[in-house]
Amino acid sequence: MTERAVLTGRHFMMGNFACAEGALAAGCRFAAGYPITPATEVAERLAERLPAVGGTFLQMEDEIGSMAAIIGASWGGMKTLTATSGPGVSLMLENIGFAVGTETPCVIVNVMRGGPTTGIPTVELQGDVIQVRRGSHGDYQIIALAPSSVQECFDYTVEAFNLAERFRTPVFVLTDAFLGHMREELLIPEPEAIPVTDRRLFPTGVDTESLPGFLDEDVAPMPVFGLGHKAHVTSSCHDAYGRRNVVDASALDVFIKKLHGKIEAHRDEIVRVAQDADGAEIVLVSYGSIFRCAQAVVEAGRAGGLKLGWLKLGTLWPFADKEIQAVAKRVKRLIVLENNLGQLFHYVQAAAAGVAPVSFLPPRVLGEMHEIADVLKAVREVRA
Amino acid sequence: MSMAVYDHPLAKYIRPSAKSTANCPGCGNGILAQAILQAVDELGLSMDDFVFVSGIGCSAWIPSPSFFADVLHTTHGRPIAFATGIKAALPHKHVMVVSGDGDLTAIGGNHLIHAARRNIAMTVVCVNNGIYGMTGGQVAPTTPLGLMTVTTPFGNAENPFDICKLVEGAGASFIARWTTYHPRQIVKTMKKAIQKKGFAFVEVISQCPVEFGRKTGMGNSVQMMEHYKQNSVSLAKAKTMAPEALTGKMVVGEFVDITKPELIETMAAVRTRAMASGGGN
Numbered sequence: 001m002t003e004r005a006v007l008t009g010r011h012f013m014m015g016n017f018a019c020a021e022g023a024l025a026a027g028c029r030f031a032a033g034y035p036i037t038p039a040t041e042v043a044e045r046l047a048e049r050l051p052a053v054g055g056t057f058l059q060m061e062d063e064i065g066s067m068a069a070i071i072g073a074s075w076g077g078m079k080t081l082t083a084t085s086g087p088g089v090s091l092m093l094e095n096i097g098f099a100v101g102t103e104t105p106c107v108i109v110n111v112m113r114g115g116p117t118t119g120i121p122t123v124e125l126q127g128d129v130i131q132v133r134r135g136s137h138g139d140y141q142i143i144a145l146a147p148s149s150v151q152e153c154f155d156y157t158v159e160a161f162n163l164a165e166r167f168r169t170p171v172f173v174l175t176d177a178f179l180g181h182m183r184e185e186l187l188i189p190e191p192e193a194i195p196v197t198d199r200r201l202f203p204t205g206v207d208t209e210s211l212p213g214f215l216d217e218d219v220a221p222m223p224v225f226g227l228g229h230k231a232h233v234t235s236s237c238h239d240a241y242g243r244r245n246v247v248d249a250s251a252l253d254v255f256i257k258k259l260h261g262k263i264e265a266h267r268d269e270i271v272r273v274a275q276d277a278d279g280a281e282i283v284l285v286s287y288g289s290i291f292r293c294a295q296a297v298v299e300a301g302r303a304g305g306l307k308l309g310w311l312k313l314g315t316l317w318p319f320a321d322k323e324i325q326a327v328a329k330r331v332k333r334l335i336v337l338e339n340n341l342g343q344l345f346h347y348v349q350a351a352a353a354g355v356a357p358v359s360f361l362p363p364r365v366l367g368e369m370h371e372i373a374d375v376l377k378a379v380r381e382v383r384a
Numbered sequence: 385m386s387m388a389v390y391d392h393p394l395a396k397y398i399r400p401s402a403k404s405t406a407n408c409p410g411c412g413n414g415i416l417a418q419a420i421l422q423a424v425d426e427l428g429l430s431m432d433d434f435v436f437v438s439g440i441g442c443s444a445w446i447p448s449p450s451f452f453a454d455v456l457h458t459t460h461g462r463p464i465a466f467a468t469g470i471k472a473a474l475p476h477k478h479v480m481v482v483s484g485d486g487d488l489t490a491i492g493g494n495h496l497i498h499a500a501r502r503n504i505a506m507t508v509v510c511v512n513n514g515i516y517g518m519t520g521g522q523v524a525p526t527t528p529l530g531l532m533t534v535t536t537p538f539g540n541a542e543n544p545f546d547i548c549k550l551v552e553g554a555g556a557s558f559i560a561r562w563t564t565y566h567p568r569q570i571v572k573t574m575k576k577a578i579q580k581k582g583f584a585f586v587e588v589i590s591q592c593p594v595e596f597g598r599k600t601g602m603g604n605s606v607q608m609m610e611h612y613k614q615n616s617v618s619l620a621k622a623k624t625m626a627p628e629a630l631t632g633k634m635v636v637g638e639f640v641d642i643t644k645p646e647l648i649e650t651m652a653a654v655r656t657r658a659m660a661s662g663g664g665n
Contacts, residue, residue: 003662030472051658056472056651060465061498068458068465068495069472072437075456076473098459209400225454226474228432232399232449234457243401244449244457 003052006191013186015153015179016041016083019109020049021186022157023081025194028107029055030078032069034062034088037121038177039111042083063088067095070106074099075233077224079161083109086128087118089135096170097136100259101235103214103222105164105199109157109173111180114367123367124177126288129343132172133317139256141263143270144172144317148291150184156314162197163270167262168219174316176339178289178369202229212240215258217265263318272314273323280309282379283327285348286337287313290363290370294337297375306379316344321351328352333382336360337370394421397431399452406445410605412564412590416511417446419567420482423574434478435470439463439492441484442518442592443511461492464499467506475648478507478578485512485526489545493525500554500583504647507577507584510547513592521595528632531600547587548639557582559640563589563612566636573638582646589616589634 006025013021020042023031031050033043047057056073060066063084070080084092089110099106114120115127132144143163147156153175160171202213202223207230213223220240223229232242237255245251263270276298277283286294291312301308311327311334313320328334334352336345336359345360352358361378363370407413424431431453438444440460448457458466463481471479481488488496488510499506515533516522522535526547530539548561558580560573570588577584591597591608602608612634619637622630 003659030469032469048658051651051655052662054655054659056655058468058472058651060468061494064462065465065468065495065498068462069469072456072466072469072471073473074469075454076435076470078473080469094459095462102456225435225456225470226477230399230431230452230454232455232457234448235459236457241401242449 003049005053006188006194008188008190011186011188012183013150014041014181014183015147015150015175016111016181017045018150018153018186019083019157019173019175020045021188022154023107023161024049024053025154025188025191026079026158026161027196027198028079028081028161029053030070030073030080031082032058032060032066032073033082033084034060034066036085036088038113038180039083039085039088039109041180042109042111046081063091064095067092067108071095071099071102071104074104074106075225077226079105079165081107081109083111085111085113085121086115086131089128089131093135097138097140098235099170100136100140100142102233103168103220103259104170105168105222106170107157107160107164107173108170109175112174112176120367122177124289124339125367126176126290126339126343128174129316129340132174139260141260142172142317143167143169143263143315144174145314146174146287146316147179148288148312150179150182150186153179154186154188158194158196162195165197165199166219167266168199168222169263174288176289202227208232208242214238214242215240215255217258217261219262267318270315270318271320271323273311273320274314275309275311275327277309277311277327277331279307281307281332282382283309283311283331283334284337284375285311285313285324285334287316287344290337290339293370293372293375297370297372300372301376301379304376306376308379313344319347319351321347324348324351325355328356331356334358335378335382337375339363339366339369341366394418394425397421397424397452399449402450405450407442408594410591410593411442412513412588412592413443413446413511415564415567416509416570416588416590417450419570419574420446420480420509422571423578426571427575427578429478429578434480435474437463437467437470437479437481439483439487441487441516442513443482443484444487446482446511447480461487461490462495463487464492464495464508468499468504471504471506471648472651480507480509480578482509482511485510485514485547486516486524489547489550490525496551497554500551500556500585502647503555503557503582503644505581505583507580507586510585510587511590512547512587513590513596515592515596517592517595521599533599548585551585552640555644556585556640557642557644557646558584560585560638561587561589561634562636563616563634564591565609565612565616569636576638576641582644
């Protein structure tokens with residue numbers, strides 16, 4: 001008997017398991033990975049759960065092979081995922097660029113840890129925010145979501161699959177060592193209540209010689225393998241039919257702009273921010289596990305009479321520049337809280353330029369969370 | 385008087401929009417492309433029964449874009465890892481990787497040995513020209529000791545791989561080697577490799593007259609194939625020869641054809657066990 005793919009009900013679960021359950025609920029049936037702290041539990045959960053629902057988990061020989069395998073399986077028609085941490089992402093980036101260029105839907109969960117290099121595997125750092133945006137060579141767009149709770153680990157992983165399928169592109173779920181190993185309540189809805197998007201498929205009985213399957217800003221139907229479409233899929237510069245063209249710079253211009261435009265034209269559908277900033281003079285901008293600190297600071301600050309608000313970035317990429325600018329127009333100052341030395345900070349500054357001043361506050365010790373008192377002290381200093 | 389026009393009997397397998405080849409005159413790729421398509425034809429299979437996967441290098445141009453089938457042209461060294469995902473998703477399709485010695489044994493060596501170890505059912509065709517042809521004739525892990533190339537101007541200081549022995553040690557269930565001088569033998573072997581329920585590896589020693597022959601003094605295409613003819617030794621004959629007599633020779637034939645657990649089938653068994661156990665619910 002096939003086991004349930006969607007574990008409807010109330011759970012007390014760690015973030016890494018919640019990502020795995022979100023993948024299953026979204027329809028993921030193939031995952032490949034390589035062990036790495038602090039992401040390994042995603043693979044362990046999928047290794048146990050996927051075969052029971054008719055799927056496959058493969059532990060590959062490295063992260064390069066894991067990324068390659070999920071792209072291959074995606075072209076085989078499956079929804080696919082890999083989970084890793086920073087060093088693994090470093091190895092995957094060439095093939096992530098391949099997935100962008102060939103318009104391959106797939107999801108990469110990056111449970112961020114302390115870097116650079118091997119760093120500290122069990123300590124959280126929001127250190128890969130720019131890496132996932134621009135780490136692969138060349139010019140391209142990416143989608144990255146940043147959950148801030150175990151519930152969002154589930155919800156955002158489902159959403160990541162939906163965006164990957166909708167836009168035929170790799171999508172990152174950026175969690176971290178805190179979130180991945182944190183256990184809290186998770187409510188998994190009935191399957192019917194979970195919105196699931198499937199890729200638009202190339203019409204039956206047609207091959208890619210007669211109908212374009214690539215480079216459409218409204219997302220071309222995907223000529224997945226095995227259905228007689230005879231698709232030629234190359235990451236080299238190609239036209240809308242998948243025909244390689246590596247002699248014209250004008251072909252490269254179209255190749256880059258179409259892939260870019262596909263995300264840019266639909267950024268309003270993708271970008272998600274949440275805010276509690278009505279009447280606020282100072283707004284704390286944050287994402288991921290650090291949002292939980294920001295929320296606590298706002299609560300404590302308001303109790304002490306401060307006009308504080310928060311803005312949470314649910315998507316890091318594409319960047320919520322318009323949304324940040326809109327908030328900046330209503331307030332006196334934005335303070336960016338990140339567990340790094342300022343990665344999204346510069347993007348927030350650019351979005352609010354000429355509208356409101358932006359300051360940056362890392363935790364006292366990188367890899368630890370912000371102390372509420374430290375943030376309140378910083379708020380009082382900028383008010384003075 | 386008009387001349388009759390005949391289509392090549394294998395032209396139906398060529399992508400209509402593929403009007404030219406990236407291969408140099410005299411390249412061995414054409415012989416091998418024809419041998420693969422001949423094998424498909426003789427087996428009575430359709431191109432829709434296949435997914436072809438290639439890496440980076442001249443031999444990647446054998447299926448991409450010319451074969452009128454599903455083709456994934458991947459990153460350098462990784463075609464076998466991509467093919468592993470494809471085979472897992474489409475277990476009933478024949479998955480064939482066509483790539484070169486540099487792609488498969490240097491940058492991609494890890495994927496080669498692990499796919500052989502897993503014994504996943506796919507055909508891997510390794511076009512071994514002993515050189516990096518596309519980038520202009522640099523030394524490869526298959527270049528003979530002492531040979532001068534553009535990155536070994538004073539002679540290659542390294543020993544080459546015996547790729548078939550490497551793949552045998554890693555656990556592949558079908559292994560063969562031929563040269564482009566043996567097109568009929570390649571077709572026969574290719575048919576077995578395609579039908580093999582396991583990891584089937586076919587090495588084809590192939591001439592690169594432009595980047596290998598010209599730069600190393602091995603000569604043009606005809607001279608290189610003459611060299612293959614004179615220096616290839618059948619497996620049966622090689623067994624009767626002293627090891628020192630085999631120096632510089634190319635042993636050809638089917639080395640391994642065994643039956644052992646295959647990954648797609650063992651993964652299906654994993655699924656059955658997982659469903660029976662409750663799968664973490």
